[in-house]
Amino acid sequence: MLFQIDSPEMNSFRHEVRTWLEINLKKEWRNQLHCIDPSILRQWQFKLYERGWVAPQWPKSEGGMGATLDQQLILLEEQARIGAPYLFPTGINLLGPTLIAFGTEEQKKRFLQPLLSATEVWAQGYSETEAGSDLASLKTSASIEGDSFIVNGHKIWSSYAHLADWLFAIVRTDPKANQKQAGLSMLLIDLKSQGVSVSSIRTIAGHDEFAQIYLENVRVPKQNLLGPLHGGWKVANHILVSERLSNGSPRNLWIVWQKIVKVAKQTGTWNEPIYRDRAAQLEIRFMTHLACYRQAVQAVKSNHSIDMLAPVLKISATELLQDFNSLLLEVAGKKGAQQVFEFDDGTCIDLVPSRLLARRGSIYGGSNEIQRNIIATRILGMPKSW
């Protein structure tokens, strides 16, 4: 890895990971950036779970790996190198750490293990039609009736909710609160409950990736309240430092960069100066991104804040990925509008879906416009402009 010389311990861990991945990750599961068959995802996650590597950043006591940051990065780099599929992101990255921080002992005991092994898949219920970037203006409500909440409303843009078993959703429990951020609570909702209906949404890339969820008088037991009543805003915003780092992760950049080089070499564009120069421009931006990512990793290690770097990394990673994908289609020449590119050795990669999928990066996880607002106000000290 650039800007990183492995210590002997890191080197031996890297070797162990690489060897294990070579043996355990089936060839047909590799390099599939698009949403692959969920049953494959479940199988792959279960394999990692059995090996103990599914949640490197979680503490050991909660079923995670308790890995050092270096080990986490090695796992990430090696999975990128071999083109391993992404796991269901919501459970391990978002809900898990939140459950560990805010959950009761009963909740942790009930939910963490099935989440890790992918026997229960989770979806996130944050956005609504009128509450996207301005999440706090959400309207889905929950009123208390006996020992249950009665939930009514509509959630949208929930990744994989149509394949999921459970939903963690932020809802309004106190409509009279002074501030819109107050009066919100986080609920764990069984998607098999009566009154829940889920329909998938097809993306521009042709995948049923998102879903919308209608909640009509859905009864949720009180013990499924996560964190304090009316204290859901804090719970919703609980994102671990390692998660903030993952927004700027170079993982997808590595994968697409390898595709560009391989495709360009086969089509011959690699040796054409005009393409090579464009590739160099992006490669140089990639190098600066990697340096910045490494900088953030070192900041985390020395307990420095990454508030300054996190939004920069998010913008840089997602916009660079979009530019990489544009180049990918160009180096493919006249085959650039194909769904799939086939190499001489018979292997195939996604072409157009990869290009289209990259569009989402600048939209989700706090759109890049929001990231720019954050830099302007919190770092450059400019007034709020919205």
Added chain:
Amino acid sequence: MVNFFDTPELNSDTYFQAASKWFQGEDSLRQARALIDGEIQESDLWESFQEFGLIEMMVTEANDVERAKIFSGVCRAAGRNLYIGPVWINPNILGKSSEFDHPQADGTGAQWQSHIYFNKPLLGLSEKANLLELSHLQLLGNCARLIGVGEQVISISTEHLKTRHQFGTSLASFQALQHATVNQYTDLVLAGSLLSQLVANWTDVNLRVSALHALKVSSTSASINACDHSVQMLGAIGFTHDCDVGLYLRHALTLAARDGTVHAHRQKFTQCEVNFLTHQ
């Protein structure tokens, strides 16, 4: 004035801090203006810098990484404070490789070729290795200056946006201006990261060469764009001779033309044996 690019790392960099203090004490910004106005000569800058012994002491006694760290820290501070003279002088060792026909954009003269000279060989290096090391350091210092220039002008123009009111509100409250500024900010942060990581891995010579090419490309565009943006944000004031941002822009243009242009470095970058694939 707050500099928005002050990281914990930079705050604890004693060389950067010492150099910043020295340049401020010398009132280097005023000197840069006097140089452009023809009131002083470059040699005046050289002479005063010799009194600042930090560089000589450290480059002759420090190891490779430390030397790169000192040099980039001092040059970044030089960029921020618009100290446009060389940071050490001994024309017998390095320099005189190219002569310019006309004075440069920042007022430096035709005889000013290189901004790094050492008065004795670096420790433990043969003459040839010494020259290579010096040329790498020179390029590194040039890039660090470019980044320092960009960091300073963005801080100056952002302060201006916050202070100046039009349409009954501060200019900084307009999102169009905010996002344009943020784009300059992010490019400079990214180039600054590359500078830090390159210095930290200075002993990896293969990486060093390709990263230096990448750094000249990224620091040049980040710096010049930041200067142009700042002139625009200051409006008609920014277009005047009296406004400091113009001095920064002139210096950035001069640095951009030195030690290889963006295109030359991009071309060399493609020829480097070390690229991402071999490094994985």
